[in-house]
Amino acid sequence: MQRNKFLAGTLIGFLVLVISATAASATLTLDATSITSDAAMTLTTASGSNVTVTRGVGFASATSTDSLYVGGLTQLTAATASGTALVIGGDVPLFRSAANTMTLQGTLTVTNGFNLSAGTLAVTAGGTFNAATTTDSLYVGGLTQLTAATASGTALVIGGDVPMYRGGQNTLALQGNASLTNGALIYGDTGTVTACAAGAAVLDLSTGNFFTLDMAGVADCTITFAGGLAGGIYVIELEWSGANAFLLADTTYQNVTAATLCGATLDENGDKATITVLARTATAVQAIGECVRNFETP
Numbered sequence: 001m002q003r004n005k006f007l008a009g010t011l012i013g014f015l016v017l018v019i020s021a022t023a024a025s026a027t028l029t030l031d032a033t034s035i036t037s038d039a040a041m042t043l044t045t046a047s048g049s050n051v052t053v054t055r056g057v058g059f060a061s062a063t064s065t066d067s068l069y070v071g072g073l074t075q076l077t078a079a080t081a082s083g084t085a086l087v088i089g090g091d092v093p094l095f096r097s098a099a100n101t102m103t104l105q106g107t108l109t110v111t112n113g114f115n116l117s118a119g120t121l122a123v124t125a126g127g128t129f130n131a132a133t134t135t136d137s138l139y140v141g142g143l144t145q146l147t148a149a150t151a152s153g154t155a156l157v158i159g160g161d162v163p164m165y166r167g168g169q170n171t172l173a174l175q176g177n178a179s180l181t182n183g184a185l186i187y188g189d190t191g192t193v194t195a196c197a198a199g200a201a202v203l204d205l206s207t208g209n210f211f212t213l214d215m216a217g218v219a220d221c222t223i224t225f226a227g228g229l230a231g232g233i234y235v236i237e238l239e240w241s242g243a244n245a246f247l248l249a250d251t252t253y254q255n256v257t258a259a260t261l262c263g264a265t266l267d268e269n270g271d272k273a274t275i276t277v278l279a280r281t282a283t284a285v286q287a288i289g290e291c292v293r294n295f296e297t298p
Helices: 003-024 258-262
Strands: 086-087 093-100 099-105 157-158 162-166 172-173 192-195 200-204 210-214 221-226 232-241 246-247 272-279 285-294
Touching: 192 200, 200 210, 258 272, 258 285
Parallel strands: 192 210, 200 221, 210 232, 221 246
Antiparallel strands: 086 093, 093 099, 157 162, 162 172, 232 272, 272 285
């Protein structure tokens, strides 16, 4: 009798083990259309196991305040187009549009600052900073390039009516008045020194705005200008060496010698005069203002 009981107990234990092992790998199927819990429901899976939902699931419907909290990685692998995007509030799709690119189809409002630690922020459909109704500011600590600002229509517009743009090679165009309150207009050019050779010299105005021309002991020196920007203002220092004259190759707008312009005889070695000229064309200039004389011997 004892032997039979022992065999029966062993058989029951074996069946429990088999049933437990089978249940661990079995599938639980519910035919009910809803599951209602009066308290919190906890679903615990074995380590490394996942819960797979194949028919869709709804969380936090519009009629409830339930929330979804995810403590680990969340992947929306199918969110690669607006039709399969993560839709915020019903009408703002958020999805992956290309490699390492997130697309937001809507307006993005940042309340407490936006930090871009790496990469490039590309705004392809226009952007507004510091609107008239706010006091927000835009600070740029690195290089800022306005590559399309090459005409008034694509310029950087200051205050609504002062366009500033690239008017030509190495040229900044400002359509408006420039007012200096507590500063000065600085000609930063250190100067280009040219010696008159064989009675002629060429001053390339495209290389700066301040030039020194030395007669260098030759006969009359004829000056030819090149590369001038119409409307540009240039400062030229002339140094005499004898009773010869500085002449202009193009006398369309200035047909007197520099000595006549300065109203004095400059014929000693080292006598200097500084004149300011206005470029009328690339090769023709016109003296403006007074000639400043600097005699070697008073």
